[in-house]
Amino acid sequence: MSITETSNLGPRDSIKPDVLAIDLRTAVMRTSRRLRVEATGDVITPGQYTVLAQLNANGPQTLRTLAEREHVQAPSMTRIVNALTEQGFVTRTAHPNDGRQVQVGITLAGKAVLEEAREQRTAWLAQRVAGLSDDDRKILSRAAHIMQEMAGK
Amino acid sequence: MSITETSNLGPRDSIKPDVLAIDLRTAVMRTSRRLRVEATGDVITPGQYTVLAQLNANGPQTLRTLAEREHVQAPSMTRIVNALTEQGFVTRTAHPNDGRQVQVGITLAGKAVLEEAREQRTAWLAQRVAGLSDDDRKILSRAAHIMQEMAGK
DNA sequence: TATTGTTATACTCTATAACTATA
DNA sequence: TATAGTTATAGAGTATAACAATA
Numbered sequence: 001m002s003i004t005e006t007s008n009l010g011p012r013d014s015i016k017p018d019v020l021a022i023d024l025r026t027a028v029m030r031t032s033r034r035l036r037v038e039a040t041g042d043v044i045t046p047g048q049y050t051v052l053a054q055l056n057a058n059g060p061q062t063l064r065t066l067a068e069r070e071h072v073q074a075p076s077m078t079r080i081v082n083a084l085t086e087q088g089f090v091t092r093t094a095h096p097n098d099g100r101q102v103q104v105g106i107t108l109a110g111k112a113v114l115e116e117a118r119e120q121r122t123a124w125l126a127q128r129v130a131g132l133s134d135d136d137r138k139i140l141s142r143a144a145h146i147m148q149e150m151a152g153k
Numbered sequence: 154m155s156i157t158e159t160s161n162l163g164p165r166d167s168i169k170p171d172v173l174a175i176d177l178r179t180a181v182m183r184t185s186r187r188l189r190v191e192a193t194g195d196v197i198t199p200g201q202y203t204v205l206a207q208l209n210a211n212g213p214q215t216l217r218t219l220a221e222r223e224h225v226q227a228p229s230m231t232r233i234v235n236a237l238t239e240q241g242f243v244t245r246t247a248h249p250n251d252g253r254q255v256q257v258g259i260t261l262a263g264k265a266v267l268e269e270a271r272e273q274r275t276a277w278l279a280q281r282v283a284g285l286s287d288d289d290r291k292i293l294s295r296a297a298h299i300m301q302e303m304a305g306k
Numbered sequence: 307t308a309t310t311g312t313t314a315t316a317c318t319c320t321a322t323a324a325c326t327a328t329a
Numbered sequence: 330t331a332t333a334g335t336t337a338t339a340g341a342g343t344a345t346a347a348c349a350a351t352a
Contacts, residue, residue, distance in 0.1 A: 015290040021279035022271070024293055025188060027300035032185035034304045035178060037224055047319075064333065071190060076320055078335060100328045100333040118175070126174035128303045136299050137168040140177055143296030146289050147180040150281045151187045200342075217310065229343055231312060253310040253351045 028147075038124035044089070044117055047072075047080050052089060052106060052114045060105035062095070089113055181300075191277035197242070197270055200225075200233050205242060205259060205267045213258035215248070242266055 036046070044052065047070075054069055055061065061069075067077035081104055084090040089110035095101035106114070129137060189199070197205065200223075207222055208214065214222075220230035234257055237243040242263035248254035259267070282290060 014287060015294050017279045017283040017290070018275070020282050020290055020294050020297070021275040023297040023301075024282070025275055025278055027297040027304070028181050028184050028188065030304045031181050031300050033224075035181065045318085062333080072319095073321060074334065075322085075336080079319080095333095098329075098333085102334070122171070122174040122178055125178050126170045129173050129177070130170040132299065132303070134167060137170070137173055139292055139295050140299060141168050141173050142292050144173070144176040144180040146285065146293060147184045148176075150285070151180070151183045198341085215310080225342095226344060227311065228313080228345085232342080248310095251310085251352070255311070 035121065035125060043113055044087075045080075045083075047076075048084055048089075049114070049117050049121075051077075051080055051084065052110055052117075055090065055104065055106040056111060056114055060093075060103045062101050062103060064101075066104060084110070087113075188274065188278060196266055197240075198236075200229075201237055201242075202267070202270050202274075204230075204233055204237065205263050205270075208243065208257065208259040209264060209267055213246075213256045215254050215256060217254075219257060237263070240266075 050070060051066060054066065063077050063081060064074065066081070067074050070077065072080075081090060081092070085092055087109075088107060090104050090106055093103045093105065095103055129140065132140070203223060204219060207219065216230050216234060217227065219234070220227050223230065225233075234243060234245070238245055240262075241260060243257050243259055246256045246258065248256055282293070285293070
């Protein structure tokens, strides 16, 4: 029996947003918590990880832009970027025209450690997902896309 | 067009656990982050919230049991329970037979604040969910159950 | 001796405020 | 004056180690 069938919803029932919100919130928070706990042995912190991913996906950015995108204050981003710089995962280069700005970019070592961290962080989930039925995997795949869209770019 | 149709997977494709794991992890972490950020104005901290929810769902428990279930160390749980006790949201009672143990239980005020926090924390998500198609809501509902099962009770 | 819980202490991450340098 | 970034400092939250009380 598929896990999805534990749902008490028939195909014709309309789903109340309030009820779904509570269910989904619980599921998301619980899963994210496990993902955080199971991601042991990482060489970089969660904050460093998301900054590397951001730089990898969107190219070099100023410190301020990074802070805004990560929703942290400037001093916090200074700290994160300093740590990444010391480890050789990002470089800081002065802006050609504006001497106040600093461009932060990911290095090859940074890309490598990002990939490594991504695998470590995904290993636990991949194992769990492998134990599901194909139907359940399809549902999760679609749900992932819906959630991505819903949570905003 | 439904958001689910942005998925590039046909009905007959088998879904690779590794690929799904990366998609799902990204979606879950991004959503949980938004949920955390959007849950402003809470009267209790996230740690306090989960402890109250735990006590509400499973009844009075010892400090050690709570620490294990929340995956934190004993001193951290002492701190959380102290804060909840000072606010009047839990009570501490001595174990009748074993003088070492402390039973922690939720109060009526604790139940009230839990319900209030739950609504605050779910409001943002409920609004987002309300803007989806009914099909998408069905998928999310099933996905929530699958994730709950997958992340362990 | 083993177990439950507390206290002491330190570390990480984040924030606000004050400061420097550049525009 | 305004903006980009850094430094100083403080406040959560968590951890380990040492301790007290009980079994």
